[in-house]
């Protein structure tokens with residue numbers, strides 16, 4: 001690890017294998033029919049999405065460009081979600097028997113122009129906060145995806161689709177964003193799925209419970225517990241679709257950065273890294289990190305603020321208390337950082353870092369550091 005060029009992400013292949021295998025084993029244990037749709041948005045590094053294809057995962061995509069990307073790298077099976085479909089790719093996906101979950105009124109209009117027999121799924125918006133107080137990401141503001149169950153919009157949509165002789169509703173989709181990733185969430189999802197199926201007498205093949213699980217974290221709920229919770233309510237009557245992102249890809253990725261400066265000011269000691277919070281917490285929401293300090297120094301210091309290289313004051317990662325005093329060229333390894341990091345990181349003053357694969361005690365580069373050429377690709381000069 002001493003020889004690695006920093007800053008860099010490191011993908012541990014063994015941990016990735018472990019995560020996908022344990023998810024498959026847990027699904028097999030509980031369901032006769034299941035599909036894993038890997039959530040491209042969570043981390044769409046080429047190596048990762050190609051790996052998931054070789055694991056027989058479907059591509060779970062949420063924009064026409066993600067859809068094109070999945071096709072480009074050879075996915076035959078695609079789950080097409082989200083409000084950002086283009087009409088062209090929407091029609092193409094339906095004609096090619098992709099799993100298409102609709103959630104906007106314009107998709108209903110697009111369906112009216114299709115004459116071929118097609119099957120769709122419906123994304124359901126429901127009041128998660130009611131079932132799991134303080135656990136939903138949006139609280140009483142409510143989630144914004146899908147057709148609302150409680151206010152009757154879902155009912156109207158189902159009625160409208162039932163008037164289309166060539167369109168069949170073959171599934172429902174219930175992904176939600178949460179603060180907790182708890183088992184309770186999946187209890188609520190399964191209960192709402194059951195209510196919707198029964199209330200509207202739906203004859204469907206699949207229930208897509210979305211992503212949002214923990215994975216690769218022994219102290220958190222296991223895949224077995226999640227799927228047991230769902231099965232207790234829904235039985236083994238449907239193809240269960242899961243759309244994991246973070247649970248598969250967060251824990252196998254680390255990020256390594258080197259200390260490029262140590263300085264004392266009136267208020268603080270600052271330890272400046274060649275990495276940035278932009279690469280680790282691009283939404284600036286995290287309050288703590290899992291990390292290892294790689295230093296030969298044994299002296300301790302009561303306070304040091306670990307900061308990123310950017311020229312933004314708020315690019316500060318953490319304050320270390322009573323810890324070993326970091327020195328120039330020491331390294332900090334941030335652990336389990338593969339989800340919603342590299343896909344959201346801005347190209348602010350320094351471009352995407354390189355990525356190593358760690359496999360069988362060796363490191364190899366699976367993505368080069370972006371340079372000026374990648375940054376200006378396709379752009380026009382003034383002259």
Ligand SMILES: Cc1ncc(COP(=O)(O)O)c(C=O)c1O
Nearest residue numbers: 039042175211212243244245246
């Ligand atoms: C529709 C859908 N499916 C799956 C996921 C993946 O969620 P996670 O990465 O938390 O597993 C998301 C994330 O936002 C999503 O919006």
